[in-house]
Amino acid sequence: MPARPLQPCTTPGCPGRATTGRCPHCRAGRQLNRRLKVETAAERGYGAAWRRLRRDYLQRHPVCVLCRRMATIPDHYPRSRKQLLAAGVADPDADEYLRPLCDPCHRSETGRRQPGGWWRDEMP
Secondary structure (H helix, E strand, O other): OOOOOOEEOOOOOOOOEEOOOOOHHHHHHHHHHHHOOOOOOOOOOOOHHHHHHHHHHHHHOOEOOOOOOEOOEEEEOOOOHHHHHHOOOOOOOOHHHEEEEOHHHHHHHHHHHOOOOOOHHHOO
């Protein structure tokens, strides 16, 4: 029986080839990522208490500070929540460490402030 022809890997941007789906290199990387412990939102401090605080903050600050649209996200600024905790700040979710942003502005600012995206700390 003839071998199946190789097709492009289904991982976006990967130049590899495989008989079906992802190439062996991408499959190995994906399995490695599954074995890494990824914290849940609650483990990172964004549980029920944060959801209540978020709702209250957005009621008090309904306008995005960058584009003046309706705010949907209280963004930790100028330091991230993780940086505030590392610095020993007692309440990293206090109003003085937050600013209201809409979703597009939040995505743009996160990409600008954190090269590599959300999980750059976990990337090799």
